[in-house]
Amino acid sequence: QVQLVESGGGSVQAGGSLSLSCAASTYKSRVGCMGWFRQPPGKEREGVAALNSGGGVTYSADSVKGRFTISQDIGKNIMYLQMNSLRPEDTAMYYCAAKAGPCIRGSGTWNSRSDYDYWGQGTQVTVSS
Numbered sequence: 001q002v003q004l005v006e007s008g009g010g011s012v013q014a015g016g017s018l019s020l021s022c023a024a025s026t027y028k029s030r031v032g033c034m035g036w037f038r039q040p041p042g043k044e045r046e047g048v049a050a051l052n053s054g055g056g057v058t059y060s061a062d063s064v065k066g067r068f069t070i071s072q073d074i075g076k077n078i079m080y081l082q083m084n085s086l087r088p089e090d091t092a093m094y095y096c097a098a099k100a101g102p103c104i105r106g107s108g109t110w111n112s113r114s115d116y117d118y119w120g121q122g123t124q125v126t127v128s129s
Contacts, residue, residue: 002030002118004096009123012086018125020081022096033103034079035059036070037113038092038125045095047111049081050103059103059110064090086127096120 003025012018024031035050049060049070058070069082079096097116104110 002026002098004098004118004120006094006096006120006123009094009125011126011128014087014127014129016086016127017082017084018086019083020094020096020123020125022079022081022120024077024079024098026077030100031098031118032101033110034072034096034098035103035110035116036079036081037095037097037111037116038090039095039122040089040092043092045113047113048094050110051079052103053098057103061111083125086125088127088129090125091127092125093122094125095122 005023008020010018031053033050033052036048037045038048039045047061048064049068051058051070067085072079098118099116
């Protein structure tokens with residue numbers, strides 16, 4: 001079992017920045033991919049960004065490219081999401097997620113939430129105009 005705990009959410013004005021962290025109880029032995037998802041009010045949960053826990057390629061949604069950066073500290077079992085140039089439409093509950101396999105396997109996609117085995121409790125991000 002992998003436990004994930006997010007932190008770093010909050011409220012910010014449009015154009016501002018926030019940094020989210022996700023601490024995992026274990027990493028290398030059980031996690032192949034970690035990602036960030038978000039769920040805006042009244043909408044479905046969507047993928048924001050993901051990375052393979054062994055390093056290498058990262059993935060991100062078109063809506064956040066150039067503004068959000070996903071990274072990790074493998075030694076500390078922590079994943080980060082640096083969010084810059086925030087917009088009101090970024091307002092959502094942000095969730096950390098992990099799965100045993102790589103972010104993309106075969107013809108699959110990195111942002112299929114049903115593929116993720118472990119989820120954090122979420123942290124709220126609110127961006128005001």
